[in-house]
Amino acid sequence: MDFSPVWISLKTTACASAVTFVLGILAAWAVMFIKGRRLKAVVDGILTIPLVLPPTVAGFFLLYLFGARRPIGSFVEDVFGFRIAFSWFATVLAAVIVSFPLMYRSAKAGFEQIDQNMIEEAKMMGLGKWGILWKILFPCTFPSILSGMILSTTRGLGEYGATAMLAGNIPGKTRTLPLAVYSEVAAGNMDRAWIYVAVILGVAFIAVWIMNMTAKADREIKM
Amino acid sequence: MKKKILAGMIAAIMVFSLVGCQSEEKKEETETKKEETKVEGTVTLAAAASLEYAFTEKLIPEFEKEYPDVKVEGVYDSSGKLQQQIEAGLGADIFFSAAEKQMNELNDEGMIDSDTILNMLENKIVLITPSVSDKTFASFEDIKNAGTVALGDTASVPVGQYSQEALTSLGLWEEVSAKASFGTNVTEVLNWVAEASADCGIVYATDAATTDKVKVVAEAPEGSLKSPVLYPAAITKDAPNPEAAKAFYDFITSDEASEVFESYGFSDYRDVK
Structure with a gap:
């Protein structure tokens, strides 16, 4: 039995979650300060779109930009001598792109619920943008952020389409759990697929449990 | 009020679509009577992904021109996945595999009309x-x-x-x-x-x-493969549309079809055996 997909997926998901966490919160926070309503809507749309696109379309765009013969892909290879396509890094990239909108939207939804007067007062008391983020937005919206983190983490763990297109299916290198499940099922090895499925089910169960616990804790705080 | 308008619209759409269906059905009936062909309906083809272009660009349009009342629906994937789909009840009339293994396994399971298995093509x-x-x-x-x-x-x-x-x-x-x-x-x-x-x-x-x-x-160097890469075609045992399946099978195993396959890089294997 080959357990490498489990480790590859855990590594990929951990890295992707960390990146998505930071980028998602920063993006939500930055979008809050955009003044023009139209510009805000456009930026919001662009940041959300990977969520509603089929993963293969996200993969298509990733390949179009980061493929070995494509603009960014060939630039990185020329300058750093590193090929993104078929690398483990590509699994992280794919996971970040598809899971980012979930973190971004959860954080943004949380930020929008905060009383604007509180923020205005904080501004008057001399708190800067970073201060507002750390001292007000972040602590007040912790449940939203946590649920965004869990949703994006599990979405990243489940990423298949874009990963297969950009990172390939290299056992021991880029074969993540969803790819392993697909390959085993395609080969008719349902028993082996079960082991990978069980790991994913376990993680999914824990994720839902944490989310329910935080929702409960949040309600109790508000009461 | 709004709900009533909405309900009225939905009802109107439903009536229109029903009327539309009826007139289409009538049209189809008269057309079939005119041509007096028994072969009609849909043929479902489960073919290896490497056969897709030959079928979609040439063979299926040519066949449908010859049999205007038959519609061929192609499912193209790896033979292993097609085998699974057929086992799961895809309802395919024709299976055109890219290897003998999948065909033989389905045949052993009694899902293929054994007499129709023909090693049609070779691929390198x-x-x-x-x-x-x-x-x-x-x-x-x-x-x-x-x-x-x-x-x-x-x-x-x-x-x-x-x-x-x-x-x-x-x-x-x-x-x-x-x-x-x-x-x-x-x-x-x-x-x-x-x-x-x-x-x-x-x-x-x-x-x-x-x-x-x-x-x-x-x-691949000569001799590195023990046996050549063969593409067997066959009619399934429970073909939903046997007459049309037979017509399509005869067509895709004809000399005419063989020429089309060759233009896509295949070699005719019927003569070799």
């Missing part, structure tokens, strides 16, 4: 590189010089099994499989090489011919 496996390649490959054995290799999954994709057989007989399997990405169908393998994600890959000659983004380095 070739080493390909991106059309603009930074590494030089001169022979099939040069595959060992690649950084990454794109192969079909050996457990589910016939071209993967043939690649493994050829590489094993050349004593290169261990070395090559360690740096291989395994595609779950041959199109995926082809695209990995076309996009230069992999330095080289092994696909069918017919797949290599579908894009100018890859170039063929060499065919």
